[in-house]
Amino acid sequence: MTNSRDYWQGFRDGTPFILLILPFGAVFGIVATESGLNILETMGFSVLVIAGAAQFVALQMMLDNAPVLIVLAASLAVNLRMAMYSASLAPHLGAMSWWRRGIVAYFMVDQSYAASVLKYEQQPHMSHGQKFAYYMGVVTPICPVWYMATWAGAALGTAVPSGLPIDFVVPITFLALIVPMLRTLAHVVAALVSIIGVLVFSFMPFNLGLLVAAVLAMMAGAETERRMTRARQGQA
Structure with a gap:
């Protein structure tokens, strides 16, 4: 019963x-089909990759005829945040069974x-079962809708007027997610360095500036966190 309550709260x-x-999903479906992918290929992107930002990056680089290794490297760079997400969730979910961890990862x-x-930090007393139930509750209205929206965009994309500015949804989505997560100076520094890096290295071919900006942002954030930790230890 407790797990059920946590699921529905999620x-x-x-x-x-x-x-x-x-x-967001509809925009990807439209853009993918307009770029030459069929519905099956478009759905393969969203079901197998299930990472909107990386999908857009990969699609754009494929249109630019970038080498496969460059496409993979750029997509991985965009998704490096998932490794940080995993490290952040490991203390909460790392002790679960392997199949549950696999579901969480997917x-x-x-x-x-x-x-x-946010939920786990607010309620650290939750059991592993409760945390897993909450997590699955959160993804239930998200991931299936992502699949369906992608399909709808791919199937109905030709009916959308070409001049309709629907791509504004992509940056708004990430702004809505990122801004509340800028809770420390390290987060802010990493975000600023990534923005500046993308602008400075925008001249690089195949959007390689994304790779450079991502690496610089992680280095800047890690160094800021290291100095903050040292300063706190010195004060103690």
Whole structure:
């Protein structure tokens, strides 16, 4: 019963994200089909990769005829945040069975991480079963909607007027997720360095500036955190 309550609490917390996931997934479906992918290939992207930002990056680089290794490297760079998400959730979910960890890993997206880590920090007394139930509740209204929105965009993309500015949803989605997560100086520094890096290295071919900016941002954030930790230890 307790796990059921946590599941439905997660479901309620994840439901508002539908307002962002629906247009985001539809935009990808439209862009993918307009780029020459068929519906099966487009759905393969969303079901197997299930990472909107990386999907857009990979699609754009494929259109630019970038080498396969460059496409993979750029997509991995964009998704490096998932490794940080995993490290952040490990103290809460790392002791679960391997199959549960596999499910968590597959469904790990920005929204499921943001909602879950906030819940776990607010209620550290939750059991592993409760945490897993809450996590699954969050992803229930998110991931299936992402699949359906992608399919709808791919199937109905030709009916959308070419001049309709629907791509504004993509940056708004990430702004809505990132801003509340800028809770420390290290987070702010990493975000600023990534923005500056993308602008400075925008001249690089195949969007390689994304790789450089991502590495610089992680280095800057890690160094800021190291100095902050040293300063706190010195004060103690």
